[in-house]
Amino acid sequence: MMYDELVAITENRKVNQDYWKLSFHSPKLAQGVRAGQFINVQLEKNSDPFLRRPFSYYRVVGNQVEILYEILGRGTQLLTYKQKGDQLKVLGPLGKPFTAKMGGARKRILVAGGVGVPPLVFLAEQTAVDYLLIGCKSKGEVLPKKEFARVKAKVMYTTEDSSYGTKGFVTVLLREIIDREKNPKSIFIQTCGPHAMMNAVMKLASEFGIEGEASIDERMACGVGACLGCMVKTRDGYKTSCIEGPVFQFGELVHD
Ligand SMILES: Cc1cc2nc3c(=O)[nH]c(=O)nc-3n(C[C@H](O)[C@H](O)[C@H](O)COP(=O)(O)OP(=O)(O)OC[C@H]3O[C@@H](n4cnc5c(N)ncnc54)[C@H](O)[C@@H]3O)c2cc1C
Ligand code: FES
Structure with a gap:
């Protein structure tokens, strides 16, 4: 079931140098949601900007929905000006989610970057995951530890400028984990982020015959x-x- 709801913002604040978090209350938009699904948000009542902007579900607690967003252009900049009590028209839940339940003793690795971080943090909260690997350009993108309070997976960061975690691209960590694994085919990878990152992840996976899912x-x-x-x-x-x-x-x- 899909709904187009007028919701009131309950919180909209900066969580670190790069990400903002926006919350609202909606029983309909919160019901039965799974990681990988998204909402389409109308930013202004008038038609400017004309197109809605899609955002993944970041967290659903009861009837409270959260999104985590980065400022990329005019729409997301406009979103930062919204305050508690302001209203937004929100269409959702949309899209097919990540596979949550996995048969057998599979090792699950999530690989995230940029706007792909929110759905994979949500997936790591909803299901049993072994590793959540996050690739960043720099320390400014690293989320406060409390954002992972509900995540049981091992969370590991890479930064391109070596300001936090392991230096380099996130595939450096992924390769290390695959190399340590006796049976790489038992691994299942789920990834979301910049196209170049996901392509590198999929290339590495195909070298070892590893299956997985990518959120495009x-x-x-x-x-x-x-x-x-x-x-x-x-x-x-x-x-x-x-x-x-x-x-x-x-x-x-x-x-x-
Ligand atoms: C299914 C889905 C889920 C998403 N989830 C999130 C999320 O949880 N958090 C979040 O911050 N963003 C998410 N995005 C991306 C978000 O929709 C865009 O950042 C936003 O629409 C940009 O709007 P804007 O007006 O600020 O930028 P625009 O002015 O429209 O674009 C500014 C710049 O951002 C780039 N851009 C726009 N859309 C995307 C995109 N989809 N992927 C990569 N680059 C893009 C443009 O090429 C341009 O360079 C998601 C996108 C999709 C399709
Ligand atoms: S966004 Fe219109 S068909 Fe997918």
């Missing part, structure tokens, strides 16, 4: 399969990221 957060407009603005190339032809994704199996995706 294409730019979106309608969010409901009508505009065809979010097409993703798959082995079965083009698919809409908003309806048939955003989560796809590694094996489904075609890389140009």
